[in-house]
Amino acid sequence: MCLAIPTRLIEIxxxxxxxxxxxxxxxxxxxxxxxxxxxxxxxxxxxxHAIGLIDPEEAERSLRMFGELAAQEAS
Structure with missing residues (x-):
C-alpha cells in the first residue's frame, strides 16, 4: 500500500x-x-514526486479527512 498526499504547488x-x-x-x-x-x-x-494533478475540491476534501484522522489519533 502506498500513500500519496495532495499538496498545493507554490513555485516552479x-x-x-x-x-x-x-x-x-x-x-x-x-x-x-x-x-x-x-x-x-x-x-x-x-x-x-508529483504523480498527478487533483481537482482542488477533491484535494481539500482529502486534506480535511487527513486532519480529522490526525485529531482522532491525538485524542
Missing part, C-alpha cells in the same frame, strides 16, 4: 523541480512526471 523551479506547501510545511519535489503542473495547482505527491 529549474530542473523539473517545484516547491509545495502542505499546512505550512514546504518541500521541494520533482514535477518531471507532471510537466503541465502550474503554480496554484494541487498535485498528488508520493516519495518526493
Amino acid at each position: 523551479r529549474p530542473g523539473a523541480q517545484a516547491l509545495v506547501d502542505l499546512g505550512g510545511i514546504r518541500k521541494e519535489i520533482s514535477i518531471a512526471l507532471v510537466p503541465e503542473a502550474a503554480v496554484g495547482d494541487y498535485v498528488i505527491v508520493h516519495v518526493g
Whole structure:
C-alpha cells in the first residue's frame, strides 16, 4: 500500500523541480512526471514526486479527512 498526499504547488523551479506547501510545511519535489503542473495547482505527491494533478475540491476534501484522522489519533 502506498500513500500519496495532495499538496498545493507554490513555485516552479529549474530542473523539473517545484516547491509545495502542505499546512505550512514546504518541500521541494520533482514535477518531471507532471510537466503541465502550474503554480496554484494541487498535485498528488508520493516519495518526493508529483504523480498527478487533483481537482482542488477533491484535494481539500482529502486534506480535511487527513486532519480529522490526525485529531482522532491525538485524542
